[in-house]
Every structure is written in C-alpha cells, then in structure tokens.
Amino acid sequence: xxxxxxxxxxxxxxxxxxxxxxxxxxxxxxxxxxxxxxxxxxxxxxxxxxxxxxxxxxxxxxxxxxxxxxxxxxxxxxxxxxxxxxxxxxxxxxxxxxxxxxxxxxxxxxxxxxxxxxxxxxxxxxxxxxxxxxxxxxxxxxxxxxxxxxxxxxxxxxxxxxxxxxxxxxxxxxxxxxxxxxxxxxxxxxxxxxxxxxxxxxxxxxxxxxxxxxxxxxxxxxxxxxxxxxxxxxxxxxxxxxxxxxxxxxxxx
Amino acid sequence: xxxxxxxxxxxxxxxxxxxxxxxxxxxxxxxxxxxxxxxxxxxxxxxxxxxxxxxxxxxxxxxxxxxxxxxxxxxxxxxxxxxxxxxxxxxxxxxxxxxxxxxxxxxxxxxxxxxxxxxxxxxxxxxxxxxxxxxxxxxxxxxxxxxxxxxxxxxxxxxxxxxxxxxxxxxxxxxxxxxxxxxxxxxxxxxxxxxxxxxxxxxxxxxxxxxxxxxxxxxxxxxxxxxxxxxxxxxxxxxxxxxxxxxxxxxxxxxxxxxxxxxxxxxxxxxxxxxxxxxxxxxxxxxxxxxxxxxxxxxxxxxxxxxxxxxxxxxxxxxxxxxxxxxxxxxxxxxxxxxxxxxxxxxxxxxxxxxxxxxxxxxxxxxxxxxxxxxxxxxx
Numbered sequence: 001x002x003x004x005x006x007x008x009x010x011x012x013x014x015x016x017x018x019x020x021x022x023x024x025x026x027x028x029x030x031x032x033x034x035x036x037x038x039x040x041x042x043x044x045x046x047x048x049x050x051x052x053x054x055x056x057x058x059x060x061x062x063x064x065x066x067x068x069x070x071x072x073x074x075x076x077x078x079x080x081x082x083x084x085x086x087x088x089x090x091x092x093x094x095x096x097x098x099x100x101x102x103x104x105x106x107x108x109x110x111x112x113x114x115x116x117x118x119x120x121x122x123x124x125x126x127x128x129x130x131x132x133x134x135x136x137x138x139x140x141x142x143x144x145x146x147x148x149x150x151x152x153x154x155x156x157x158x159x160x161x162x163x164x165x166x167x168x169x170x171x172x173x174x175x176x177x178x179x180x181x182x183x184x185x186x187x188x189x190x191x192x193x194x195x196x197x198x199x200x201x202x203x204x205x206x207x208x209x210x211x212x213x214x215x216x217x218x219x220x221x222x223x224x225x226x227x228x229x230x231x232x233x234x235x236x237x238x239x240x241x242x243x244x245x246x247x248x249x250x251x252x253x
Numbered sequence: 254x255x256x257x258x259x260x261x262x263x264x265x266x267x268x269x270x271x272x273x274x275x276x277x278x279x280x281x282x283x284x285x286x287x288x289x290x291x292x293x294x295x296x297x298x299x300x301x302x303x304x305x306x307x308x309x310x311x312x313x314x315x316x317x318x319x320x321x322x323x324x325x326x327x328x329x330x331x332x333x334x335x336x337x338x339x340x341x342x343x344x345x346x347x348x349x350x351x352x353x354x355x356x357x358x359x360x361x362x363x364x365x366x367x368x369x370x371x372x373x374x375x376x377x378x379x380x381x382x383x384x385x386x387x388x389x390x391x392x393x394x395x396x397x398x399x400x401x402x403x404x405x406x407x408x409x410x411x412x413x414x415x416x417x418x419x420x421x422x423x424x425x426x427x428x429x430x431x432x433x434x435x436x437x438x439x440x441x442x443x444x445x446x447x448x449x450x451x452x453x454x455x456x457x458x459x460x461x462x463x464x465x466x467x468x469x470x471x472x473x474x475x476x477x478x479x480x481x482x483x484x485x486x487x488x489x490x491x492x493x494x495x496x497x498x499x500x501x502x503x504x505x506x507x508x509x510x511x512x513x514x515x516x517x518x519x520x521x522x523x524x525x526x527x528x529x530x531x532x533x534x535x536x537x538x539x540x541x542x543x544x545x546x547x548x549x550x551x552x553x554x555x556x557x558x559x560x561x562x563x564x565x566x567x568x569x570x571x572x573x574x575x576x577x578x579x580x581x582x583x584x585x586x587x588x589x590x591x592x593x594x595x596x597x598x599x600x601x602x603x604x605x606x607x608x609x610x611x612x613x614x615x616x617x618x619x620x621x622x623x624x625x626x627x628x629x630x631x632x633x
Contacts, residue, residue, distance in 0.1 A: 143562060
C-alpha cells in the first residue's frame, strides 16, 4: 500500500474521531488547499501571468477556504480575512525588495548538479517566484493568528458591549502577545525540521560560518524563516486594529 | 544643566528601557560591522563600482521556453587580502529569469577569484564565485527583532531568547551527531526534543502547572506520532516515497527524514498542548467547581477549532518550498504525475505526519491537563 495514502487515511480517521463534523471539514479544507496550490503552480508555469497577482489570488482563495468554509461567514472571520490580506500585501512588498537585493532567488550551487539536466532559461521571473514562495509558506500561520485574535475579541465585545475601541484594540494586542511566542516557535521548528538535511550537509562538509551565511541556500532559508516570523508578528496589531474598528463602529467616550 | 533630574530619570528607567538602549547599540554596531567586515573573510571580495552592458541574446531552449541572456562587464574594487585597493575586471552572464545567475549593480559585494597572472597595469581579471549576502540577512533579522519586541514586549523578548537557545541546542546536537559514530540521529533528536520542549514552554509560560502538563502532553504526543509514522513506513515499506529526491544528503535518507518529522512537528504539537492546557486551567480558575465533564467538552471544542489551522501551518511551510523546482520540471516537459510524486511525496508525508501529531495532542493534552486539575482539586 502507498505510504501517503495510509498516512492520509490515519489522519482522516483521527480528525473525524477528535473533531467530528468540524474535523471532516478541516480535512476537506486541507485537500482544497492542496488543490489551490497545485492549480497555482500550474498557472505560474505560464510566463504570461504575473506571479505576484497569481500568488495574491491564491492567498485570497486559501483564506476564503480556511476562514469562511471551516468557520462560517461572520464578523470574526470577516475581520480575520481583511487582516490576512492586509498583512500579506505589506509583507509581499518587503519580501520583493529583500529578495531582489539579496539575490536569493532560484537555485544554489549546492543543488545545481541535481538539476543540471534541465534547461534553466525558462522565462519565469525567479525573483518574483522566490518572493511568492516565502509568502505562501507563511499564509497558514498568518490566517491562524488572525482568527485566534479576532475570535476572542468578538467574545469580549459581546460580554462587554460598552468597551471602547481603544480598549478592545489593547486587549487584541494582549491576546496576540500571548500566542506570539508559541506561533513563532511552531514556524521555527517546522522550518528547522525541513532544513535538517541541509544543516547536516553544512556540518558534514565543514562549511565555514562565512560560507554558510553567504551561501544562497542558507541565506534564503534564514530570510524565509525571519519573514515568516515578521508575518506572524505583523498580523497581531493589524488584526487587533481591524477587528476593533469593525466591532466598535463609533468611537465612544 | 542640573544633573539631579537626569539621575532621577535614569533611575526611573525600567529594565525594558535598558533593553531598548542595548538593542539600539547592538543594532548600530552590527550594521557598522557587517558593512566593514571584509577583513574577516579569507576569500577576496570585490565591490562593484561600474557595470556596462555588453550584449543581449534571445534564447529559446529545446522546449520552446523563451528567455533573454545578457552579458555585462563589471569593474570591481578589491576590498581585502593582498590585492586590496586594486581594480578587478569581471564578466557576468545572466538571464531574464535568473534561476542560477544574477544581474549585478553598483554597490554589490561579490566573492571573486583573482587570476593573478593576468595583471595589466595594476588591474586584475577574475571570476565571480558568490554574492556577499550577510548584510541582507542582518537587515531582515533586525526587522524581525524590532517587530517582535515592539509587538510582543516582554513575551517577544522571551520568545527571542528561547529561539536562540533552541538554535544553539540544535547546532550542538548536530555537532555531537557528526562527531561520533554509532549514535542514532533519531535517538539524538528525541533527546533534543525533550530539551526543546522544556526550554520553549518554560520560556513562553514560566514555571507552573499549565507548563508541566503541556510538557508531558507534548512529549507523549510526539512519541506516539513517531511510533505511528515509523510503523506506517515499515508496513508500507515506504512505498511511494521518493527518498532519492531528498536534497543535501550526506546521511541515510530515512533517518534524516524521520528526524526532520520529529523536529518539524514539535513546535506545532507544543502550540496545541499549551493552548489546551492554559485554556482549561483558565476555566478552572474562573470556576473551581467546574465538572470534569464540562472541562473535557470545552477542551474538545477548543481542540476542534485549532486543529484545522494548525495543520495548515505545517502544510504550507513544507509544500511551498517545492514550487520553484516543480515549475522547473514542468517547463522542461516532465510528466505531471512524475513531477508531483518525486517532488512532493516527502513534503506531503511530513505535513500529514505533523497533522497526525497535532490531532493526537488534542485528546492527550486534554486528559493530562484534566488529571493535573483534579490532582490540584484533591489537594485544595
């Protein structure tokens, strides 16, 4: 039996057992995300499409799936949705600038022999592609934080209907602060895990520190991790502000 | 100027202000350093002072992909080593797509090799080896640190310290692995997982029962996840997993893969465990008479809410990185099924194994936390 199939079945059974109906929905959402990603990759292979606009649309659809399909359409998912899009846009600008300056796009010297049979002049803008990859890596985490902040903020405004906009904003920040550490942790370990082979490679071949830091692969990985961290930090004030703005329509007192 | 108010002001500065001052000094010093650290490098570095465009050619490969190839001439100033201060002439070819080449601009720092036999009136020729990227990594690192401190304040600082400690532990464990023969990487990673869990959760949450319960839940859930993953690989004999597609291998692929799953899912498992334990403890503290049944059902609701988004985090982190290479395969007319299975099988397996870990942590964390709460109840 195929390993992936067996693992997928185990995951589905567990999600169904633990999460019931919502578990099934989360599982389907995971599949839909995979579908969106595949379609995006196939469209990206066409040089006449703008990679940045494609990535943005992909993030938009992924947010719709994970916020509106899994959690229904309501104030908290709507504000989380708007905040995710604002964060992604802001992040994208920074990422494009840095990717271009640091020249971390494409493939590094360490991996070039594996793809030496391929033609590399394929007419795709790899700077934009590399930026899109960084944005796509963080979209899951950004959505997670946005909904984790907007949902308790809405509970708060229901329990304390007279709360002022600035107080609500402050409690959003404080909720965000509590989850920031673990979210950054989640991302860092996820990246550590996937770069483990690369880290062992550098150590086994006794790369000097300067060679590691300046190598394209490693600096690309470090910049990706750091941008992921910046993304989950940035989304906290943005979501707090947007949610406070929409929940308290008129500034009181 | 009267010194007394200043002294008073200094006294009134809280520790967080001292941290700001320290951060500001580190910030300035690191930029000065990274822009003037040429002397530390053994390899010669040239700063680009002039570029001129030489040639443009249309390129169409055998698959009909259209690209542009450009040639530029670069004059650089050597910044270190024996030939410091001399000029160097370099030729660079780059493409519009830039998969394995770069366009260089005035101000870029490049590692070069000097062809010293070609000396003409004090000017060398040479070739470009690598780009000096340290300052850009530094810029992004500082943006991250500032964002974390501004938004996260004290918690931000703690998570920064915890990240540093974890990175050092990881590097140390890998050094032990490289330095000794016979020690299993998976065993070492299990050992380091214990350290990672304890340090990260203590840094983020402090010494209390919430943290202890989360630590136990994390370790137990991670262990069970690893057993399930290992058994799945064993039962199916890794059918459909393309270990040969793994990059940067100097060690047995399956070991590196399993260790990667362990480390990769650890953060997410910790996240779920602490979310469950702190929300259950909050419920208990608000109402100490709350029944075990009510705790379990509230905990389950919280678990249901987070499992989807948590699984997504891992999914996007693992799978997004493969986009460029998949596009390269596509543009070289590789078959769809072959391209996807060879490039995605391991990343998908990683994401699914992480998802299994996340979902398992929910009931495990729930029962352990309720156990802790009931113990506390008996005591009080």
